[in-house]
Amino acid sequence: MAAAEFDFETRQIHAGATLDADHGARLTPLYQTAGFVFDSFDDGQGRFNGTIPEPAYSRTDNPTNAAVARRLADLEGGVGGLLTASGTAAIALTLNALAASGDHVLATDSLYEGSRTLFARSFGRQGVEIELIPADAPDEVWAAAIRPNTKALFTETIPNPKNDVVDLERLAGIAHRGGFPLVVDNTVATPFLNRPIEHGADIVIHSTSKWLSGHGAVIGGVVIDSGTFDWAGNADRFPEIALPSRTGVASFVERFGRLAFLTYLRSVTALDYGPTLPPTSAFLLLQGIETLSLRMERHVSNSLEIAQWLEHQDEVANVDYPGLVSNPYYARAQKYLPQGAGAVVTFDLAGGVEAARVFIDSLQLISKMTHLGDVRTLAIHTGSTIHGHLTEDERLARGIRPGTVRLSIGLESVRDLRHDLERALDAVAAAAPVAAAPVAAAAV
Incomplete structure (x- = not known):
């Protein structure tokens, strides 16, 4: 359901949905299950290696969650999304996928305090330095802060609680000239008020607990991939995504193209850490999105x-x-x-x-x-x-x-x-x- 074909108000109700093949249920079904039965040996192998697009385990593959992620990706203009247990989990997973011990991340200094605490405390213990810079600092300040091991620039569309709106297009230019993605927490704006990908963002994050749900009943998060960042052109910074594995398996870029980062996030980082959103929460989230x-x-x-x-x-x-x-x-x-x-x-x-x-x-x-x-x-x-x-x-x-x-x-x-x-x-x-x-x- 493309933005060129349908308006936002229509897509928030219909995008990403698939009718229940067995009974024709109009609402996306709630798949309350831990795992899924394989048809055969080859079916199980294919589900695990990604050649068969059917769910293998609900830690990352639940169909209810996948439908909600497709809808949110559609509303933001991305190629796909991954639901997580919370907005903080979405941030942590994204930066863990991009940066390792010894790496460096830039961020604007006006942020939700929980994100600043995550950066200083847990990422600090992991050896990832997250440097905070005023969003409107001169270009030369930003340029001087970029290092060979800088892996991302993180910001919020409308920083909570001070509401000092950031210049997304300028930050996207800074990030792309440096060879790394712009990651935007769009929670406060929602895709109805702002779609950061249209302004150059590469990865968009939400705490879905907030306006996307709207009812205050569930906690959750989502990571949405724009599919536009040039991972292959920056392979030296992101070898895990852009280069073949040590065993000779083709790179994520070669195998998954525009879905390279999202597939890496789902099949490696999210699979390892396991911050899964329960499908019951995804189902409730979906009801909120429809009236966003x-x-x-x-x-x-x-x-x-x-x-x-x-x-x-x-x-x-x-x-x-x-x-x-x-x-x-x-x-x-x-x-x-x-x-x-x-x-x-x-x-x-x-x-x-x-x-x-x-x-x-x-x-x-x-x-x-x-x-x-x-x-x-x-x-x-x-x-x-x-x-x-x-x-x-x-x-x-x-x-x-x-x-x-x-x-x-x-x-x-x-x-x-x-x-x-x-x-x-x-x-x-x-x-x-x-x-x-x-x-x-x-x-x-």
């Missing part, structure tokens, strides 16, 4: 209205939302996110952490929890939770101030959301003199 465009339109309209309203509240010092004309990334958002700037609205309360405490505790309709992309609106004080393991100086360096609150705007009535936020801000205003007293005493 409708939900995103409402998410975006609610988010813009709430962000504009927050800008004019006395208790709010700053609002980070690139859909606002006042935002420094507004012009870039018009280029890369013309249908809307996502559904994360981050703001700073002027009263700091004590104001944030009162604000969070005063919410009644909005859920106090960590997650994104739910139909329900969610709120979290990031400094005491997601960024709580950092020092105050480290938080400030990431743009996380004492009063920073992140909202994931849901699908409720925007009037009701505003009323809940207004009640919480009124509580902040009423508590301000009380909250200020301990601060003054401490200063003395």
